[in-house]
Amino acid sequence: MEIRELIEHSRQARERAYVPYSKFAVGAAVELADGEIVKGCNIENAAYPLCLCAERTAIFKAVSEGKTEIKRIAVIADTAGPVSPCGSCRQVMAEFCRPDTPVFLANLKGVYQETSVGELLPFSFTKEDLQG
Numbered sequence: 001m002e003i004r005e006l007i008e009h010s011r012q013a014r015e016r017a018y019v020p021y022s023k024f025a026v027g028a029a030v031e032l033a034d035g036e037i038v039k040g041c042n043i044e045n046a047a048y049p050l051c052l053c054a055e056r057t058a059i060f061k062a063v064s065e066g067k068t069e070i071k072r073i074a075v076i077a078d079t080a081g082p083v084s085p086c087g088s089c090r091q092v093m094a095e096f097c098r099p100d101t102p103v104f105l106a107n108l109k110g111v112y113q114e115t116s117v118g119e120l121l122p123f124s125f126t127k128e129d130l131q132g
Ligand SMILES: O=c1ccn([C@H]2C[C@H](O)[C@@H](CO)O2)c(=O)[nH]1
Pocket: 019, 022, 024, 025, 026, 041, 042, 043, 044, 051, 052, 053, 054, 055, 075, 083, 084, 085, 086, 089
C-alpha cells in the first residue's frame, strides 16, 4: 500500500474523532502484516483523564481482535507540522511494535514525516526489563 493511502485512512479515521473538549481531532491507521487497515480516532470524556488518543484506539482495537502483527502506523492531525504522538502512545507502540516499525506522522496540509517506534521512544521500558 502507498504511504499516501495509509495516511488517507488515518484522515478518514480522524473524521470520527469525539473531541467536544479539546476540539483537537486526531486519526490513526494501523496497517497489519496481511494488509488489513485498523483505524482509530481520539475519544474524549467529560472526565478529562479518560480521553483516549487515536493511536491507542487503533492499536487496542487491533490487539483486542487478535491482530498483533503491526506493519506500519500513520497518524494525522491539523497541526502546523507533522503531529507528534504523546508519551503514552509511544509506550503502547513500543509494546506492540518493533523498534524499526515505521510511523508516518502527518498533517492535513499534506506534510508528513517518516519515523520509527524506536526513534519515537528510545531506551524504552519493555517486558525484557521485567525479567530483572
Ligand atoms: O498524538 C496525539 C496527540 C493528542 N491526541 C489527542 C488526545 C486528546 O483527545 C487531544 C488533545 O490532547 O488529542 C491524540 O489522539 N494523539
